[in-house]
Amino acid sequence: MAFESLASRLQSAFDKLRGRGKIDEAAVNEAMREVRLALLEADVNFKVVKEFVARVKERAVGQEVLKSLTPGQMVIKVVNDELTQLMGGDVAKIATAPKPPTVVMMVGLQGAGKTTTTGKLAKYLQKQNRKPFLVAGDIYRPAAIKQLQVLGEQVGAPVFSLGDQVSPVEIARQAIEQAKEQHLDYVLIDTAGRLHIDEALMDELQQIREAVNPDEILLVVDAMTGQDAVNVAESFNSQLELSGVILTKLDGDTRGGAALSVKAVTGKPIKFAGMGEKLDSLEPFYPERMASRILGMGDVLSLIEKAQDAVDTDKAKQMEQQMRQGEFTFDMFLESMEQMRKMGPLEDLLGMLPGMNRKAMKDLKVDEKQLARTEAIVKSMTLAERSDPDLLNASRRKRIAAGSGTSVQEVNRFIKQFEDMKKMMKQFSGAADKMKKKGKKKGLKLPFGSGGATQFPTGGKGKDGLNFPFNFKPPFK
Template sequence: MFENLSEKLERSFKILKGQGKITEINVAETLKDVRRALLDADVNYKVAKSFTDTVKQKALGQNVINAIKPQELMVKIVHDELAALMGGETAQVNLSGNPTVILMSGLQGSGKTTFSGKLARKLKSEKGKRPLLVACDVYRPAAIEQLKVLASQIEVPVYTEEGNKNPVEIAKNAIAYAKQNHLDLVIVDTAGRLAVDEQMMDEIEAIKNAIKPQETLFVVDSMTGQDAVNTAKEFNDRLDFDGVVLTKLDGDTRGGAALSIRTVVTKPIKFVGTGEKLDALDLFHPSRMADRILGMGDIVSLVEKAQAQFDEKQALEIQRKLARNQFNFNDFLAQIQQIKKMGNLKDLASMIPGLGKAIKDVDIDDNAFKSIEAIISSMTAKERTNPEIINGSRRKRIAAGSGTSLQEVNRLLTQFEQTRKMMKAATAMKNPMKMMRAMRGRR
């Protein structure tokens, strides 16, 4: 995401490279480039102009200390202003009420139904909520079926009323059903249109007035750029919604909606969709997004994703096995599966500071682990537990069984042995006395 904007901003800052101090002239030249980069990213013109005016004022008011170069100072100011532009603080979803009622709004095709499923999954797994998904799109049968499929995948109930064409009644009845069945979260998926029209706005307004939700969220496809911002304004004027959800942010290299929408509608971005999978949903963190726009990575989000999949008991068991040189292919496979759960590999790699730009044109296949898993699956239980018994004939059999080559099997065995040694060394470093004894033993 934001690849084009990141590249253009980086070029803008190069104007200040080698400059001894910030002056009216070099700041003006830099910010002219920054404004052009923002406009190319489909940022609202007034927002772009106000942003660069603020940056200029702050840059010229700074005393550049010797330890900080003008280019570095400008990056810092732009970073802080980008974060402020996108809301500054992370906005949390309001989970008060029993049940908590969350109403979805937005145009058809914006991703409301998919987001409803993703949000139900997130709040169920992270907050211990018991969700009910409500199908209030009475015009598009496919929407009801889609919601049912999503609900079955995340194992939550769906409330539908076949034949009832009154979404206000359906929503009210669903809340009563949730109370009767001790469900503490109601997510109401509503109908959208291809464009804003009076009938749609009257309907969603009537639903909101009838059920009085704790949260009304406006869901919008971020790839529509300025159109997304304009539509958000029209919905907000009628609904006074509580927050914005940007979907398909992984496919948007411009980012204009993310940078403009907070200023135009004065409502926070609360969630961003970053992929098609049901776990591809993140809280929106303005400062972290500013990091990513400026090519600084997002190591905090990467750590959080790792922690979400981290099994402390399993980690201690692996540490014990490493100390006894018992780490085997079953453990290796378990680690691969944990990494896969964290999400898209290229997206994860881009969160590492400095790596995003390096892998921009590199094709990282999400199926990169497929051949490794096939090879390990072709081993016998004894071979997985005792890798050292895998001799030449066994290697040939494993290659044939996994549909890979002998070279690939040999490569994996070599990599496995190197990984085992490296992990054992890292574990030993936690015990300096043990490490010193090991070093003395090598002399």
């Protein structure tokens, strides 16, 4: 999980401050020592750490904090604010040219995921109702052109290529002319990379920049390389004047040094973060939300947005009505699992909940294999059995176990859990309806949905009022 080790260290440091009725400068100094060590271990630039700790300390020992009713929480708020500023403050959106197309140069070293990220960015732009045009400008790396063409097919975006015998400068020029003719919104130029920064690489990139005058020059760097990623960003920026950075593999970066250093060192914002291998796993980088997650405050907004993208609203409403009437079936269970998977790994989703980052998740590991076995059990049932669990006698359970590659004991255990869950949903739904009626009598507006049984995991509603249809207790080990 992103920032896992850093989050753990910082939250441990602040546990000593939380709940204390009064703190003094000595307590703040002790906490700041822990913060300094945590950031240095996370491979954050030394100068950045020094300046960050100085700013936090200056604010944390001020009268506003020390004389507040909850000084420990105020110190944490100060750190949260400074972390947000360190990573860029406001969200940096991708540029939009006054007159289409918007030209984006994708630059970076080989191995950072530049070509794949170009495809992911095209997918992201399509979600914003834009029409991207992919340009195969890397004529040196074997199969780079083919890779971009495959990505273009996968996302449904056109790809421009003149082969590997035409100069990248000419390829970029002709691509922009064709994009104008076809009325496309964005031109994403995938440029060549090298294993290291050299003069030939920079000369070519500068020639492309001068020829097409891009609206964005985005550097793609591997977040897991830590301080090396920051050094690469600094070198590219000094010669190309970057407009922003895309951090790939941030989901696997437990330290977070690159994300916390790159803006402070280069002055250029992180615009996107790669949070997985799938083509829809490129996300806008939200400094405030990321700081909140690091400090264990959760990221409910991102969780809601993921749910809105993944959940079929009509199906969710229909499922809610059925559950309120006690009609939860195995088919509905499968549907819940499918929609949950669209949102991403369950551990990442749980990490977005306030208070879940460290204490609640320290020993909590999602057993993906067990989830797959559970799904196999349901898929081994007949349609009639999925609708009516009462049909599941001993011989049928034996057949289901054989079909799913599990044991009869596992099948029995799952069916028992399913029945218990069904009863719990019915009870919860009835209790929620009673509370809603009481609230109406007293003129109260309750902060949760009236039904939906065990709603995932906040028990609340998204911005459009939909109930999250994730209604099973996942198997943990």
